[in-house]
Amino acid sequence: MTERSPERADGDGMQAHRGSSGQSGENAARVTRSRLSVDVSGERVLKGEPVGSGFAIGPAFIAGEAPAIEPGSRLSHLSREEELSRFHEAVERSIAQLRKLQHRIARLPEESQVEIGPLLEVYQRMLGPSRLQKGVLSRLEEGLTAEAAVQEATEELAGLMVATPDENGLTGEDAAAAERRAGEFREIGRRLIRNLGREPFLSLAAMPDGAILVAETLRPADAAMIDPARVVAVVLEDGGTTGHTAIMLRALGVPAVLAVAGVLDHMHDGVTLVVDGYAGTVTVDPSARTLRQARKQVAAYVQERQQLGRMRRLASRMASGEKIVLQANLELPAELPLIAQSGAAGIGLLRTEFLFINAETLPDEAAQYDIYAAIVSTMGADTTTIRVLDWGGEKQAEALARAGIAGRDVVNPALGLRGIRLLLEHPELLETQFSAILRAAAKGPVRVLLPMVTVASEIIAAREIYDRVARRLKRKGIDIGESLPPLGIMIETPAAALTAGVLAQYADFLAIGSNDLTMYLLAADRASSEVAALYNPLHPAVLRMIGDIVMAGLMERCPVSLCGEIASDTALTPLLIGLGCRSFSMSASAVPRVKQVIRSLDYDACRQLARRVLAETDAEGIHKQLKRFRTV
Ligand code: PEP
Ligand code: MG
Numbered sequence: 001m002t003e004r005s006p007e008r009a010d011g012d013g014m015q016a017h018r019g020s021s022g023q024s025g026e027n028a029a030r031v032t033r034s035r036l037s038v039d040v041s042g043e044r045v046l047k048g049e050p051v052g053s054g055f056a057i058g059p060a061f062i063a064g065e066a067p068a069i070e071p072g073s074r075l076s077h078l079s080r081e082e083e084l085s086r087f088h089e090a091v092e093r094s095i096a097q098l099r100k101l102q103h104r105i106a107r108l109p110e111e112s113q114v115e116i117g118p119l120l121e122v123y124q125r126m127l128g129p130s131r132l133q134k135g136v137l138s139r140l141e142e143g144l145t146a147e148a149a150v151q152e153a154t155e156e157l158a159g160l161m162v163a164t165p166d167e168n169g170l171t172g173e174d175a176a177a178a179e180r181r182a183g184e185f186r187e188i189g190r191r192l193i194r195n196l197g198r199e200p201f202l203s204l205a206a207m208p209d210g211a212i213l214v215a216e217t218l219r220p221a222d223a224a225m226i227d228p229a230r231v232v233a234v235v236l237e238d239g240g241t242t243g244h245t246a247i248m249l250r251a252l253g254v255p256a257v258l259a260v261a262g263v264l265d266h267m268h269d270g271v272t273l274v275v276d277g278y279a280g281t282v283t284v285d286p287s288a289r290t291l292r293q294a295r296k297q298v299a300a301y302v303q304e305r306q307q308l309g310r311m312r313r314l315a316s317r318m319a320s321g322e323k324i325v326l327q328a329n330l331e332l333p334a335e336l337p338l339i340a341q342s343g344a345a346g347i348g349l350l351r352t353e354f355l356f357i358n359a360e361t362l363p364d365e366a367a368q369y370d371i372y373a374a375i376v377s378t379m380g381a382d383t384t385t386i387r388v389l390d391w392g393g394e395k396q397a398e399a400l401a402r403a404g405i406a407g408r409d410v411v412n413p414a415l416g417l418r419g420i421r422l423l424l425e426h427p428e429l430l431e432t433q434f435s436a437i438l439r440a441a442a443k444g445p446v447r448v449l450l451p452m453v454t455v456a457s458e459i460i461a462a463r464e465i466y467d468r469v470a471r472r473l474k475r476k477g478i479d480i481g482e483s484l485p486p487l488g489i490m491i492e493t494p495a496a497a498l499t500a501g502v503l504a505q506y507a508d509f510l511a512i513g514s515n516d517l518t519m520y521l522l523a524a525d526r527a528s529s530e531v532a533a534l535y536n537p538l539h540p541a542v543l544r545m546i547g548d549i550v551m552a553g554l555m556e557r558c559p560v561s562l563c564g565e566i567a568s569d570t571a572l573t574p575l576l577i578g579l580g581c582r583s584f585s586m587s588a589s590a591v592p593r594v595k596q597v598i599r600s601l602d603y604d605a606c607r608q609l610a611r612r613v614l615a616e617t618d619a620e621g622i623h624k625q626l627k628r629f630r631t632v
Contacts, residue, residue, distance in 0.1 A: 154189030348585020392418025419452025514564025578610025
C-alpha cells in the first residue's frame with residue numbers, strides 16, 4: 001500500500017485511508033438520500049458502495065477505452081460467419097448491460113433519470129437494425145475482424161456527425177448536438193469492442209500517476225494489475241462490495257467507490273475528484289471548502305496510521321484476557337511486506353487464484369512451488385494457510401479456459417463447477433497444486449484449505465489425492481516434512497454450514513467464508529450492485545449460522561476461523577467474538593484496527609451482545625444493537 005504524505009497534498013493524486021468508524025462528516029451530510037446531489041458551488045456528490053480503504057484527491061482518468069487495433073490485425077483469420085457470430089454475441093451482451101443499467105437508473109432521482117435514460121435508449125437503438133449495424137456488416141463482408149469493422153463503422157458515423165458546420169450547414173446548438181451524437185457513436189463502439197474482447201482490457205498506460213481511475217467495470221483480473229503507487233483511487237459504475245474486485249482493491253489499499261450509477265455521464269478526464277471509500281461518495285469538481293476538508297482528513301489519517309503502527313508489537317488479547325488470533329488474507333504476493341507490517345500472526349487465507357487469473361498458460365508445479373516456498377519462507381514460524389484454486393463465480397481464468405478446463409458461459413457460475421468441484425473434475429490440477437504446496441511445506445508451517453465444499457465425499461476424495469501425492473513425493477525422496485499439513489475446508493455454503501459438525505469429522509480445521517456464505521444463504525449475488533442492499537451479513541440468518549458453525553467446530557474439537565470480509569469490520573468484532581469466534585483472517589491493512597478494538601473489549605460484554613443480537617428479528621434491530629454497544 002502506498003500512502004502519499006500530506007506534504008504532497010496539493011489536490012492532485014493524494015490518497016489516504018482511515019478507520020472504518022470515521023465518517024466524512026461534511027461529504028456524508030451533503031449526500032442526500034438521492035444518489036446525486038449538486039452543491040451551490042457547482043460540485044456534485046455521487047453516491048455508491050464504499051470499499052472501505054480510505055479516501056483520495058486526484059484528477060479523474062476515464063478508462064475502458066477500446067484497445068487500439070493494430071493495423072496489421074484488421075483482416076480476420078476467422079471465417080465471415082465466425083466474425084458475424086462474435087459480433088452478434090457482443091451486441092447481445094451490450095444490450096443486456098444497457099438494460100441492466102437502465103434498471104438501476106430507474107431508482108435514481110427524476111432529474112438524473114431524465115439525463116441518462118434517453119441516452120441509454122439511443123444506445124440500444126443503435127445496436128438494433130441501424131446505420132451502424134449496416135456499416136459493420138458490410139465491413140465483415142470485406143473480411144475485417146469484428147473489432148476493426150466496429151471501429152471503422154463507428155468512426156465513420158461519428159465523423160459524418162461532426163463534419164465542419166459549413167459542410168453540414170450546422171451552427172450553434174445544432175453543432176453541439178452533432179458533437180454529442182458523434183460521442184454516442186464512439187461510446188457504443190467502445191462498448192462493443194470491449195465485449196468482443198472479453199479479456200482484461202484495461203490499459204492504464206496513458207494514465208498519469210496519482211490519478212483516480214474511473215471506469216464502467218473492472219474485472220478482478222484488471223484490479224490485480226493496478227499499481228497502488230500510481231492509482232490513488234478507483235470509481236466504478238459496477239460492482240458489489242464483497243465481489244472479488246472489491247476484495248482485490250481493498251487488499252491493495254486502494255480507496256474505491258463501486259456501483260456509482262451513471263458515473264461516466266457525470267465527469268470528464270482530468271476533473272478533480274474527492275473519493276471517500278468509507279462514506280462511498282465521489283465529489284466531482286469539489287469546492288475549495290471540500291478540498292480543504294479532504295486534505296485535513298488525509299493528514300488525520302496519516303497520524304492515525306502512526307498510532308496504529310504501534311499496535312503491531314502489542315498482544316492480540318481482550319481487556320478481559322482472552323487471546324484472539326488475527327491473521328491476514330493474501331491475494332497477491334505484493335502484499336507480503338504489508339503482512340509483516342500489520343503484525344498479523346500468519347496467513348489465514350492465501351487465495352491462489354492470482355496464479356491463474358492473468359496467466360496465459362496454467363502455472364506448472366515448479367512455478368507454483370517457487371511462489372509458495374517464497375511466501376512460506378518469508379512467513380518464518382507463522383503459519384501460511386494455502387487455499388487451493390477457487391475458480392468460478394466472477395473470477396475468470398483465461399489460462400483455464402484456454403486449457404479447455406472451464407467454460408465461461410454458464411448461466412449461474414456461482415452455482416456451477418466452482419472451487420473443489422472443478423478440482424475434483426480435473427484432478428490433475430489438484431495434484432499439481434498439492435504437490436507444489438507439500439514441497440513448500442518443508443520451508444515452514446503450512447495448512448491447506450479446500451474451497452466451496454458442500455459434502456463430506458468431496459473432502460474424502462480430496463484427501464485421497466492429497467495422501468497419494470504425498471506418498472509419491474516421499475517415494476521420490478523429496479523432503480515434505482514429518483507429518484502432512486492439516487487439510488481444512490471453507491464453510492461457505494449453507495449445506496456445509498448446516499452439516500459443519502459432520503464435515504468437521506473429516507476436516508482438520510474449518511474456515512468460515514462469510515462472503516460466499518452470505519451470498520448463498522440470502523440468495524443475493526455478492527458482486528451485484530442491484531442486490532447490494534439485500535446482501536447483508538447482519539441478516540439474522542447469517543449470524544445464527546456463524547454461531548452454529550463455531551459451536552459445531554467446538555463440539556468436534558475442530559479449530560474454526562473466519563476469513564470473510566466481515567472479519568475486518570471493527571463494528572462487528574465484539575459480536576463475532578460473542579458468537580464464539582476466536583480466530584480471524586482479514587486484509588492485512590485491517591489487522592491493527594481490529595486489534596485495537598479487541599484490546600478494549602470485555603468477553604462477557606461480547607457474549608451478552610451476541611445474546612441480544614440473536615434475539616433480534618431483522619438486520620435493522622441488529623445494527624441498532626451494535627451501535628448501542630459502541631456508544632456505551
Ligand atoms: C469467502 O467466501 O468468504 C471467502 C473468504 O472466499 P472468497 O472471498 O475468496 O470467495
Ligand atoms: Mg468464498
